Amino acid sequence: MVDDLFSSYLESPGVFRDKNVLTSNFIPKKITHREEQIKQLASVVAPALRGYRPNNVFVFGTVGTGKTITAHFVMKELLEAARKNKTAKIKTIYINCKMKKVADTEYRLFAQLLKEFGCNVPDTGLPTDVLYRKFFNIIDQEEQIIILVLDEIDALVNKVGDEFLYNLTRVNTDLKKAKLMIIGITNDLSFSDALDARVKSSLGEEEIIFPPYNAMQLRDILLERATMGFNDGVLEEAVINKCAAIAAQEHGDARRAIDLLRVAGEIAERNNETKITEKHVDMAEQVIDMDRVTEAVKSQPKQSQAVLYAIIKSVEEKDHSLLTGDVYDAYKEICDVNGLKVLTQRRVGDLIAELDMLGIIHTKVISHGRYGRSREISLAIGGNVLNNVKKILIDRFGE
Ligand SMILES: Nc1ncnc2c1ncn2[C@@H]1O[C@H](COP(=O)(O)OP(=O)(O)OP(=O)(O)O)[C@@H](O)[C@H]1O
């Protein structure tokens, strides 16, 4: 009986040759269409090979534009070059500041850094400046160049401020033997605006920008993965083109393109189909959106959820296009019923703009000449995704 239960699964070759290749953890050997950025970053860090401190560099670009893999790649090549040419000692440290429990507070960041040098400190308890001094002493024990990659640096700065960065960039003035360089990576394009001017200028000694990928570039990236990831003959070329086109229309996000391709394959496999078609890509888009939007809505603060609910209700009630004022009335009502504080119309306008950023709604600013401007609002989600979101909001605020 049990044999039968899995026999069809085991007998069919499935669509995947190696599914791992189609996950975002997989590190490809070749990075396509980032020659320019690789060259730029390499030229910034190259002085380390001669024992000089490279300039700090600030790397930014929207999600899935290859910042993280490029940084990893250049670090790997740099260490390789240092080893081959027996240059000064170079140590690279990669830290993702979004990682919970690893570097999501200043204390944890320094504890993590110390760990890199074999020094364990308790999880909490010591004053941060003790950790800072320990770090300073430990790195200055020998002549070395330390390259610290702080990925998703905005996450940490938004949480704890930018003073730790100030301290880190200033450390070189007191170091005698070691030199420290920082590579800060973010996908928040306005991040540096919020930094203290001193931090901004020392971290941004150099800047490298990662533009979104276009459909052609995404296609090349996908082709590379597909050849390794899928069995022969499973995939129509139209499928790759479609995944690339969808991702290019959004943010030029390679992660999104790869996810679409993988999920399309999973759906085909689950339905016991041997070929992946464009239909599966449509279904994949739905599945992914469902997860992404549901997660985003659930994690919003209550006020934003109330605003979103007001928008959804207003869309259903009005037959003309929706303006901020229409939403505000509905919003006030929801606040009344739920005992929520009513925010000003201006603040609600900000929350509307944030929902737009999350891709849940669309807004368009309309100018009324000298009568000012207003925002025209529509929903960016529909079908099952919308129904699901509505369910979440009704649970929260009632019908
Ligand atoms: N040029 C490329 N060639 C091959 N794969 C790529 C390329 N660019 C991105 N990828 C793949 O796309 C995914 C996202 O890339 P990466 O993590 O480097 O993006 P990112 O810019 O760091 O995004 P985020 O801002 O979200 O951290 C990864 O799985 C990566 O392997």
Ligand SMILES: [Mg+2]
């Ligand atoms: Mg990244």
